[in-house]
Amino acid sequence: MYAQLVTSEGGKAREAMTPEEAAFQDRIDRGEKIEPKEWMPEGYRKTLIRQIGQHAHSEIVGQLPEGNWITRAPTLERKQILLAKVQDEAGHGLYLYSAAETLGVSRDELIDLLHAGKMKYSSIFNYPTLTWADMGAVGWLVDGAAIMNQVPLQRTSYGPYSRAMIRICKEESFHQRQGYDIMMKMAKGTPEQKAMAQDALNRFWFPSLMMFGPSDKDSVHSAQSMAWKIKMNTNDELRQKFVDQTVPQAEYLGLTVPDPELKWNEEKGGYDFSEPDWSEFFAVISGNGPCNEERLGARVKAWEDGAWVREGLMAHAKKQDARRAAARVAAE
């Protein structure tokens, strides 16, 4: 049934579209941006809420594995940098929740869905950060993979999402460089430090490859999302680009990518590499990764512990509104 309704490029076939849907698709094909109050198919709206919401949650949950190291950063400078990076991630989450809100869903609703385990966040944040070298690997590989995915999303068809991505990408590239800088220091340091850097690369390599999502044949959303330009590339395309970009960086560090099958393929102009363990990926995204419980537990606790702050802010805002209203009446 689905196959009959999609074109070879993916997305709904023209013959199956209503006139509004066809006109909407024409706008997308011409490269126009779709803005919040304009007509859009319900599926487009829902897909955006799912993807932007999941992305926002990833930024917020993504603070946890690094937040874990703020008190243990080895120098004052490293501590300041890490603090700033973790704060940036909170900011990214807020831009993205705001972009999602333009689609008619509130931030509170999205957060409730996350806390109830009904919305996902990136698989990568369900892995532990065991040593300081993991801060290097996370910045280099995790933020590196995030940028690979997010740079094309600056051209995504939904205006508020694409504009949020422009700012986020600027900050993510700084994050990636700070991670590589940590890796460089450790890889060129003592043998023990180099071993820590190698161990971090060993543990984060395949989980980073999983960030791009399942292989194209198992990606349920890619065809329609690409037709709508909600996604600009397939999962496998971006994974390949990431490997091609990252392997020379690992070589420069003098570290070994933990994949015996990794080999330059002259013909395709890219590396051949091993697939991640997809059974592990599906276990992690269905809630059974090494840290899922801990991460979600920490988010729920932070939300509950912060209730009094939200209540205080609301009370203050109400008071200010009332004062402004009274001042207006007095001035009339």
Ligand code: 3HC
């Ligand atoms: N982690 C968790 N779930 C994932 C996933 C991942 N790495 N990759 C795919 N999935 C889920 C999908 O959400 C979908 O499940 P659902 O139907 O329940 O939502 C299912 O697996 C099938 O995958 P698809 O390929 O069909 O899904 P998508 O078309 O949505 O593609 C994606 C997945 C490439 C991650 C896409 O959603 C995307 O580009 N999202 C925007 C970018 C994003 O969310 N990045 C988060 C990275 S972390 C980050 O940015 C924080 C920074 O500080 C490092």
